Amino acid sequence: MSAPVLRDPAPSLGEVRQRLVTTTAAHTHLAVCGVAPPSIDVEQALSWLMQDLSRPGFWRECEQQVERARALFARLIGADVDQVAVLPNASVAAYQAVSRRRWRRRRDVVVTPAEFPGVAHTWLNQPSARVRWTGPPGGAVRTADFLPLITARTGLVSVPAVTYRDATGLDVARIARAAHAVGAQVFVDAYQAAGVMPLHVDALNCDYLVAGAGKYLMGLPGVAFLYVRHPDGPPPALTGWLGRADPHALRATVLDWPSHARRYETGTPCAAAVYAAVAGLRLVNDLDLHQVRRHTQRLITEAARRLTALGEVVRIAAAPDVQGAHLALVDPQAETLAAWLGERGVITAPRAGVLRLAVHAYSTDEDIDVVCDAVATYRRHHHRRSGGNR
Numbered sequence: 001m002s003a004p005v006l007r008d009p010a011p012s013l014g015e016v017r018q019r020l021v022t023t024t025a026a027h028t029h030l031a032v033c034g035v036a037p038p039s040i041d042v043e044q045a046l047s048w049l050m051q052d053l054s055r056p057g058f059w060r061e062c063e064q065q066v067e068r069a070r071a072l073f074a075r076l077i078g079a080d081v082d083q084v085a086v087l088p089n090a091s092v093a094a095y096q097a098v099s100r101r102r103w104r105r106r107r108d109v110v111v112t113p114a115e116f117p118g119v120a121h122t123w124l125n126q127p128s129a130r131v132r133w134t135g136p137p138g139g140a141v142r143t144a145d146f147l148p149l150i151t152a153r154t155g156l157v158s159v160p161a162v163t164y165r166d167a168t169g170l171d172v173a174r175i176a177r178a179a180h181a182v183g184a185q186v187f188v189d190a191y192q193a194a195g196v197m198p199l200h201v202d203a204l205n206c207d208y209l210v211a212g213a214g215k216y217l218m219g220l221p222g223v224a225f226l227y228v229r230h231p232d233g234p235p236p237a238l239t240g241w242l243g244r245a246d247p248h249a250l251r252a253t254v255l256d257w258p259s260h261a262r263r264y265e266t267g268t269p270c271a272a273a274v275y276a277a278v279a280g281l282r283l284v285n286d287l288d289l290h291q292v293r294r295h296t297q298r299l300i301t302e303a304a305r306r307l308t309a310l311g312e313v314v315r316i317a318a319a320p321d322v323q324g325a326h327l328a329l330v331d332p333q334a335e336t337l338a339a340w341l342g343e344r345g346v347i348t349a350p351r352a353g354v355l356r357l358a359v360h361a362y363s364t365d366e367d368i369d370v371v372c373d374a375v376a377t378y379r380r381h382h383h384r385r386s387g388g389n390r
């Protein structure tokens with residue numbers, strides 16, 4: 001396979017839609033905040049995997065795919081390849097980032113209840129750390145909620161770039177300035193942001209950043225990336241042969257550590273997810289993410305306007321620039337609504353009392369029409385509107 005190439009000019013948003021397998025007249029895919037729709041690119045990558053499996057040298061090719069994925073993700077976030085580890089999921093990435101940290105005087109980890117649970121649980125599971133929660137338990141967290149909790153006792157501030165439920169965007173750079181001023185580090189979960197808006201680790205000024213391949217990065221579940229600003233810190237608690245300076249030396253008696261982020265890696269990766277990650281990242285790296293951001297903001301604003309006019313309760317940020325690429329429609333029976341929509345070819349992502357409607361470069365005004373009309377029909381014929389707290 002050829003090395004990744006940036007397309008110039010970037011493909012039009014309509015062209016991206018042509019790459020999707022499921023978004024046909026019968027399918028409106030609004031669930032990319034949960035899982036990416038299948039693309040022709042990923043389908044082709046999986047067929048290459050099958051061919052590579054029947055040829056000699058499969059592992060060598062698989063390793064090259066890991067390196068391609070690493071390089072593509074590094075380019076997407078403005079990092080160096082040596083600052084990126086390829087891991088199985090975001091929870092492992094969070095654990096690897098802090099596993100050997102000495103909390104001592106700086107025991108506090110500032111976290112919001114709006115953090116994805118797998119990341120928050122990693123901080124709760126640090127025996128010497130003390131989690132300081134910020135932001136309302138059920139509502140939307142704001143950048144300002146973090147600042148008063150950042151003190152000389154803070155060791156780590158954990159910030160979702162965009163929250164997984166309500167799609168609240170946070171000003172990571174501002175929080176990072178406050179954290180660094182007291183000597184604390186910043187961990188960013190960018191799973192709900194990477195691939196659908198511009199992200200640059202120097203602008204964010206974070207110490208760690210994680211994102212997975214299976215959502216807006218258009219790949220499959222099974223691969224996550226961990227960016228580490230200074231990857232020569234304490235070695236992680238979890239290791240394996242791929243965390244060695246030269247994995248192919250295969251020396252069982254030697255535990256050495258490379259000075260790059262590969263030290264956070266462990267054992268054999270999920271080959272199918274790695275091949276798919278390369279395909280998805282190529283697609284995303286080809287896009288003009290500023291254009292994608294404007295497009296998704298417009299669609300989400302329009303969807304919120306339409307749904308509110310129908311009497312729905314939606315959780316939406318006060319301004320489009322602090323809104324991620326999905327909106328949360330409040331419904332205590334969101335799973336039932338999602339199943340009903342799914343039977344009619346509208347794929348959505350329910351989570352904890354909300355129905356999430358997520359858009360990407362390929363989404364269109366027609367998708368918004370389809371889902372708004374379908375929700376109206378559901379309320380009219382089948383179920384009362386349930387509403388709920390904002």
Ligand SMILES: Cc1ncc(COP(=O)(O)O)c(C=O)c1O
Pocket residue numbers: 034088089090091092116118119160163164189190191192212224
């Ligand atoms: C913000 C965010 N972080 C992390 C994850 C997934 O974490 P993990 O890869 O550990 O399953 C998700 C998935 O839903 C998410 O939305």
